[in-house]
Amino acid sequence: MSLRIYNTLTGKVEEFVPVNPPNVLIYTCGVTVYDDSHVGHGRSLIVFDVLRRFLEHLGYRVRFLRNFTDVDDKIINRAKQECTHFMSIANRYIASYYLDMENLKVKPADVEPRVTEHLPEIIEVIKGLVEKGYAYESGGDVYFSVSAFPEYGKLSKRNPEELEAGARVEPSEKKRNPLDFALWKSAKAGEPAWASPWGPGRPGWHTECVAMIFKHLGETIDIHGGGLDLVFPHHENEIAQAEALTGKPFARYWVHNGLVTVGGQKMSKSLGNYVTLREINSKYHPDILRLLVLFTHYRSPLDFSWEKMEETRRAYERLLNSLEDLELLKKLPNYEEKGTHPLFERVKSAEEGFFQALSEDFNTPQALAVVYNLISELNRVKNRAFSEGKISTQELQAYEFAVNSIHKNLKGVFGLLEDYKPECKVEKVVQRELEAGSVLDDRLIELLVEVRSLVRREKVFYVADLIREKLAELGITLEDTPAGTKWKRQ
RNA sequence: GGCAACGUGGCCGAGCGGCUAGGCGAGGGACUGCAAAUCCCUUCUACGGCGGUUCAAAUCCGCCCGUUGCCUCCA
Structure with missing residues (x-):
């Protein structure tokens, strides 16, 4: 089995072929740590967590990187507001982020690099670009010269002339061309700064990812991912720098997840319509959000609402009921039946359908449909067994086989049911806020x-x-x- | 204004040339001491509008209408 996946660069669904199989190198843009993460970040994290798990299931050896942007304007502003050092803001929200990840059962990345730990590498990249004539120093800043890179715009399907005509790019007397973007920003008074050949300053937004990828993964990676809102300018600018420098393709597959909306509008800090992962976690089991995310194709927009969380919770409990009822079926009287039960075959074909769906542009809703079809089938078996008051040994074995199969795949690939154990009660899984010290043990x-x-x-x-x-x-x-x-x- | 994407049954949401998606909800029935859970049936012509291509279109093409995203920091 293989994977076909949509590549933003080509605008097509393509066969996934890594540069150096069975190794797969993945980089996703992480968060800027100046505030708590919200459902929008959560979706991206879940999508790439599951994509990674699926690739691992396919037998690939995945090396996965997710960065932290721990120095930028927002962090600095926040630090000013609180009269504290920017690093303490960054550290606070990195800790918060790790807690969210743990709650959400998102696997840690193999490397989780921070910008402030990669200044020499970032400066190296900028130096290289200046030397090759792709970047220029101007009043202590360094800018990438967009006109020097003819392929600029190939990811976001824009051409530089149109962008200029758009005239929403802020003009700067330091830039030669309004589209040029800062690789290095000279330090203003009171801002964090590092020494560089162009004077004290700090890195621009886009170079960090390039430098970290070069250091930890190499010049060409297999998958570069992130939210759809990063396509332009962030990823476009990454491509420009990286490919200008190496002359090699930077990433073979650009994978972008759709945005989370609220009432049709993008969930964002500035609109104030966001729900933090912390809040979700205080009200629901992490599986519910995961299931909600996976019930929508990763490229479609996902409209978040608490009603939808409730619907998803019910769908989740329906799933758990069927798995858990295996224990009840085991208590029924048994009888022998000839031959193997047809349910065995159904389970096998469901498993096949599950992975088939994932391999076609990572269609998680389709895969879930397959699971729910099997669940219905199990319920029919269960219903009959209960009304007859008995179950054949073969049927019980088939039911158990089905439960194990569903559990294995939902856990291994979808990251669901991590703490589900057949002998434990459903409510221990669903229940979030068990009253501490409850007498009702x-x-x-x-x-x-x-x-x-x-x-x-x-x-x-x-x-x-x-x-x-x-x-x-x-x-x-x-x-x-x-x-x-x-x-x-x- | 430019560039993209999307518009599916009561709601959400897959499908993207012919074949049942799935979830949630609603109504009826079965089972049950009653509940709950579960099963079965129903929810009429589901595919924004108008043309076109085709034996056949939700699915391809064109135009129109509507929604959203990006163009500035953003997962």
Whole structure:
């Protein structure tokens, strides 16, 4: 099995062929650490986390980089506001970011480089560009000369003349051409600065990624990713610098995820319509956001709402119910049946369909549709077994096979159900804020459930209903099935 | 203004030349002591509009309408 994926550079879905298989080099633009991350960042992180897991599943040896921009205007401004050093702002939000990643179950990158740790490399890149005539020094700043790089605009499908006509590029007397962009900014008073051949200053926005990629991955990488909003100018400018310097393709596949919107508008700090990952995490299990993200194709816009979070939560619980009910089915009386159960074949073809969907431009919604079809099938089996009050050994084995298959793939590739264990209760997975020190520990609930089963058998239903009602008030839901009573925390 | 993308059933959301997406919701039924969970059925001509290509178009082409993104920092 292979992967076909949309390449922003060519505008087509292409066969994925790494430069040096089985190695795959991936770089994604990380965050600028001046504030908490929001759902928009979360989507990007989840998308590339799953893409990486899928490539690993395909047998590739993935080397994955995600950077931190830990010095820029916003960080400096924030530091000024708080009368503190810019590094303490950066460190604070890097710590915050790591906590979000851990909550979201996003695998750490192999290298997570910071701009401030790569000044020599960045200066090297700029020096090289100046020497080759692609960049010029002007009043302590260094600018990349867009006109020196004829292919400028090839990623974002723009041509420089049109961009100039747009006239929204801020004019600067230091620039020769309004499209030229800063590689090095001379330091103003009170700003962080590093020594350079052009005087004290700090790097521009785009060079850091180039320098870090050269250092940790090489001159040509396989996949360069990020949000759609980075295509221009950021990625365009990265290409210009990197390819001007090396004369080699910088990245073979440019992969961009669609943006998160709220009420149709882009989620952003400036509009104030953002929801932080921290808030999501305080209200929902991380799997819910992950599932929400994966229910939409990675290139489409995703409109976030709390209603949608609720819908997704219900869809998630439906999934868990079917997996968990394996334990109930095991309690039913068994009987022998001839031959192998057809469900075995269905599971195998579902698994095939799952990966088939992913290999065609990473179609996670399609893959989930396959999973949910299988879930429906399992529920039909379950329904029949419950109504007959028994299950054949073969069928039970097939059900277990299905549960294991779903669990394995959703966990390994989608990063879902990381902390799901068949013998543990669903609510432990879904429940976010378990009251600390609750007196309602599992053994106590099980005792009540047992007592209730007893009175039900004696048909003293008002007592049974009372127990169920009172437990419900305490957030414990009971469900009676032919194989016994199932309980969960709400 | 320029450059892109998108417009699918009650809502969300795949599909991108012929074949059931899927999720959520709503109504009816089965099961159940009652609930819940689950299953089955239903939700009529689902594919922005108008033309065109084709034996066949949601799917390709053209025009129009609408929404959004990028053009400034942004995942």
